[in-house]
Amino acid sequence: MPAPFGVRRFLPLPTLSYDPARPHIGVPRERDFGAHVDQTNYSVVVAEKVVVKWLTPPVPLPHPTPEILSHLVEAGFNDTAPPYAALTGPVDGRECLLALATGYLPEARDGWEWCVDEAEAGETAFAADLGRLAADLHLALSTLPRTAPATAPSPELPSPEPPSPEPAELPPPAAVRAAGALAEALELTGGEDGRWLAGRADRLRHELEPLDAPIASPLIRIHGDLHVGQILRWRDGYAVIDFDGNPTVTDADPWQPAARDVAQLTMSLEHVAQVAIKRRGTPPERAAAWAEAARAGLLAAYRARLAARGRPDLLDEGLIRPFEIEQECRELIYAARHLPRWRYAPMGVLRTWYTEENPS
Template identity: 30%
Template sequence: MSGTGPRTVTPRRPDRPRDQDLTAPVVDELCRLLPAWLPARRWYAGKGHGLHEVRPLLAEVVVPGTPALLQTVFRTDDGACYQLLVGAVPGPADTRPGVPADAVIGSFRTPDGRTLTLYEASFDSELLSAFLQRFVEARPCGALEYHHVPGAVIPAGLPARPLTGEQSNTSVAFGDRMMLKVLRRIMPGAGTELETLAALGRADDVPSAALLAWAQTAGRQGAQPATLCILQEFVPSRGDGWSIATAQAKTCIRGACPSLAPPDGFSGDAFALGQATAQVHRALAQQLGSRPLSGPEALELTDALMARLDDALAEVPDLTPYARGLHRAYRSLRDAVRHGNPLPIQRIHGDLHLGQALRTPDGWVLIDFEGEPGHPVEERRRPQPALRDVAAMLRSFDYAAHHALGDLLGTPPGGPAARGPRGTRLTRRAAAWALRGRRAFCAGYTAAGGQDPRTSPALLRAFEADKAVYEALYEARNRPQWLPIPLAAVRRLAHGSHPAG
């Protein structure tokens, strides 16, 4: 998508089939309906701000017939661009199996007198299975291009089913063979996840899902092609790291494993997860390069950490007592680099946590290499210290322990139940569980060839503190009752405690 203005919707040509007559009236109707419908989507980033107008950038009929499927991109009045897969069916949408009521955008009468209902089609198994054919054929469709990796096997006709739980995008599984990620927030240029998966595909034996195909805009008139969809290998698993970790933490905190016992059931998984993370980091460094962080870059990085802290302090007064200690932690990162402690930078995952790992029979597989969705694409693409991913995962262990604790106590952290004798006892067990997980993860990361995170405590402390500050701001805005979780970490890190022990 070009940053200079909206792309014109593909005009109808005389040789196009009758289905293309749908495009103009459907787009006009979507411009009328989307300002009311779009803000309720979980992947809409402009919550809290009124939406008054949308402008069409792209609309193509990608599955003709009844119903038809249109692949569309609209720009909202705040400048953000969103992709929708829109089904158009005569009569009501409840004739389409599996389409929930809140997916219905609205109905209208076409110029030829038909009544069409428009709906978000990611729940329509039949339409999505037909859409898969676009990736099999890899032929352009108007302003759209479809590409597949040379040699990739993409079987057609597999049943489609939407996957739940994703916030910023929408994923659809095809049987147990493939998964299509429909990107919702569309940015100019190749997607960071597409670049990362392509790089990992060039490496050997990397614990990630193989890239198979992708869809993008055609990049006409000097505009950069924008990634719209990514088709990759489906990874059958027994669960993601978050669900597995919280379940085992709950068992341990309840008393099935003593608080100071040898490694509990998840420590082996944590060790293996550290190994998988190091393998991915090593492959990314090999394929996309790495280099030391320079002195000026270290100063720029420190300034960015402090600026984020200052922004958070303006909204979260509870951080104020720890500001001085956090500033010291950030300055120690800069000083460490200045005094000859090399800090390699490279492409990283960028949003690593327990939920971004799947446990397969053969070990852990890392997923969702898009980076932090709220950050600009340029920032997500920029080389970063691999320790940032490590620090983010250490915070995830802490969160898993506290969420398990909250479930057992029936109250958010810091509530009355957490302060009583039982709450105090269970809190100690939760902290011990998280500590063992962090230590095991760091040990596995080192065993697989990654730089031992524990040998750079000042650097790791700074990155974990930055993540905890981000979490405090998020919780203050969205779940104030959970604010004690990141505040406890901020207090520990501001006082100089070792992140992994």
């Protein structure tokens, strides 16, 4: 790679030659995914074998994705698009991540397509596969060592007094973060939905109370944006993608309880049910029953996988519900700030959950 660019390699690239007998001859065909594909960055498919995702704009290093992809390869986690390489280079005087090269997965569709099909059909067998995939991902990420910057004092200065021990908790504290999300959702959600939400504010605060206690479960490097849209169903199975973290949460610590990922994944099943109601005409009662069965199947498979691998401690089930409530608040914030038409999904879920208080 010519200067000033650099490449970090994870797995060997497949051959891109047209003729196996004449390697390195010919220019592989390239295409993009088309204007119908909603993507923050710009991706190109090369020879139907490799996807090159150009980050637009480039992101200054350190960036979480290369570290995670490297670790997943070392841990033997294969349920993702095969990671090949990361391209880096200077932009405006800072070293940046420019592009990622991963394997192309034939016939891949994201969960906002295939999972809505399952909801419309009332099928839930897929949920066990998702539960096992999420558990395997967390088992792999739980072995990623957490590094901290050196804090040795300067030799010219006396050593500072050791800090007083503090209880382990999320920075910022989980309860503060969740309460802030609820307050912002209440502020930003207007109209009839806002009045309905305000009338259930005390109930929602009560649901968040488990976060007032110190987090006891292990803090691991989570995916951070784990929803069905990040899970591709392709010709040979399922693959989880996009380890960039949640772009809508600026203060999120990547080291959190596995329950946060689990909660976002279960909530995305609830959102799929709402999409099926709105876009496919699925009866609300049938969609709600599907979501309940799908999430139960996912959680059962997730628990079983952790238990089989000797790590049931990774999941604190008492954190799932409060994290789910916080997630719905963040969905409402996202809708208010970026995509107003999305508000129907989180509001539909909340109205389904609190039917005994819903005057309609």
